[in-house]
Amino acid sequence: MQLLKFPSIVQQKIFGFLQFHPLLILSFCSKRTKNLIRCLERYRWIDIKYIRYLFTNEDNVYITVRGDNIWWPFYISPVTLEQPVMIVMEVFGMRKETPICLHSKRSGFSFIYDKEQKQLVVQGIHDFLFEFFGSSIDYEVESTEHELPPSLKNINRTCIKVPVNTTAEELEACFTASPNQEYVEIDGYFDGNLCPNSAILGAQHLRVHFKGNHGDEILLRFRGTRLQLHATKFHDSTISQFLKEWKSNQGFQNLKSLVINSFNYKKYDAADLLKDMDVQQLDRPQDTLHVTWQMRVLYYDNHLKGSTLQKSIRSGLTSRDYLIRDRNGVEASVLIEDYDVCFALWNENSCETDTNSVIYGAKHLRVFFKGNHGDEILLRFKCTRLQFHSANFHDSIICQFLKEWKSNRGFQNLKSLSINSSEWKTYNGAELLKDIDVRQLDHPDYILHINWRMSISFPSLLMFLFSSSNSFPSGLMSRNYLIRDGDGEKASVSIENRNVHFALWNGNSCEMENLNS
Amino acid sequence: MTSPASSSEVKYLIESSEGNTFDVSGAALRQSNTFNAMFLNIGADGPIPFTDYNEATLKKVFEYCEHSVNEENYSGPKHQDDLSKWDLNFFNEMDQKMFIDVINASNFLDIERLTSYCCERIARMLRGKNTQEMIKVITLPTAEELEAKQKVEEKKAAAAKKVAEKAAETAEKTETLEELPVQQLVQTTRNKLTRKYLSFSNE
Structure with a gap:
């Protein structure tokens, strides 16, 4: 069946039914099949982000072609006496004399090669893939501390774990073919001495x-x-x-x-x-x-x-x-x-x-807003007690506050929050709490009172009412509570009409009331 | 009989490369996007000429279309393992030449279901093969064959060169005898040689 004589639509359909590995083998068959696949399948390569050559122990090399939804791995390993099974054929455009062959019996897609010719073989594979996939994707080299990688052309990024006793010259040699890289990472047994005009320092x-x-x-x-x-x-x-x-x-x-x-x-x-x-x-x-x-x-x-x-x-x-x-x-x-x-x-x-603002750092903060939005103050408050009067809040901000507290991503210092939006806003508790794992007290007849004292630091009417103290009482009562992720801290929450109240059980005074008594 | 197709009962006459005609139902023909684009709305006076394909191939293609008239809308190829017994028989009873002709005809007629099944079948022949096995499946010349072919071509080129040189000598003598002006003689000889050489190489 002469594949090359089919119309290109048919050829493309046939290739479309093949995964990467058979396509790669097909591309080894001749220059024409390689060019045909490269041209017709270009649309499939468009999501490929990078190809990585990972050099690990015992001269194994893992090669991965990756995109967000693409993972086409294969690897090459050296020929040993225990692995004599070889299929002699031209692979990666290299002549039959080149010591690399498809491994016939190992599971997965793998090749065996003569490790004495490692540089030649790996460069040959890389040249083939570079021509096949083009220069629009990134080519990366990574090595473990077992050995240094060979120097390859057209490499954009390299991460080397330097093996023990590596000299500066040996390390430098890894960059000879690709001296101008976008990213270089050096780790491992490296004493800090590099060659004077090291390519590494030009990354x-x-x-x-x-x-x-x-x-x-x-x-x-x-x-x-x-x-x-x-x-x-x-x-x-x-x-x-x-x-x-x-x-x-x-x-x-x-x-x-x-x-x-x-x-x-x-x-x-x-x-x-x-x-x-x-x-x-x-x-x-x-x-x-x-x-x-x-x-x-x-x-x-x-x-x-x-x-x-x-x-x-x-x-x-x-x-x-x-x-x-x-x-x-x-x-x-x-x-x-x-x-x-x-x-x-x-x-x-x-x-x-x-x-x-130093305001956000006040231990107790009370804000009178007369209808203005208090969203930013709520989200950036860093201390323990916050009260808003006549402030207006977007529903999303209330949700964000509750979610961040619950997931332990913020408001770690907060012990109580009182919002009274007066005539400016009413809140729908069911709507605001619908995506939050709200618990309720076990017994339906009980309700929890939480009380605390809010500081007052200036003369006001309240000072006359509570003249003997520099603080005044605040509180909430609710059957609903949240449990914070990570540390299990509990806080009651009450959202009703124009009010949003929130208070930790810890750090405040709690009292259970039986509604039937 | 030809008429705009609106019912599956309508029959169309198809003409093959041999000039033979045969009937195909409208329902079967409507699986061909090529037919839909060309004839569905305007009808056809006389047989529809699909004369690039022989009768056997066209009959095979439309046999498939007739069979799949009542199948659910096409939504991508089935895995070969999911093909019905009829489908499997349909493919298995074709020899390779017929299979290739069917793919080409199906592609021309743009019958998506049949083309896809055929292509999936070829892909299946390629899966799990190494390079040499693939080369056999897709009938590519091997490296040795290519080398031998190249040698033959080189020999042919060398022979052609010799013949051209000899012809040039002969022509030169002939033209000289006819006492043509020298410039004209050279140009005529050159033209003749070029023509001869080119026609030889093309062979």
């Missing part, structure tokens, strides 16, 4: 795990845009030198962000390191600046985002301190605290000012 994004070694040279010679160093020690003089060179426009022109986490190996004294640096601060003491950016990583499944593949993770710093570069006036936030040194340009990253 756009570089992450280094150092396990207590000094990273001074890496920091001072880094040529890329984003650098993260974990468990790495730095001499104070190196940090100072970096900051001074950046500030005086003598170096680090490409650098957009730097994160140093020295773990337990080194603590930094911010006052000492920044004393001669002409550090600026945001105008208002309550202001801080969040600077955030995306740091590259090898692709990973983000289960929080529906298992979509992500190739970067969010990094950031929060600080009031910043530097202004001489001559061009570029600003960069700087944070030096305990074991961490962070630095990030404003204009190359995302910046957001956080006004940490």
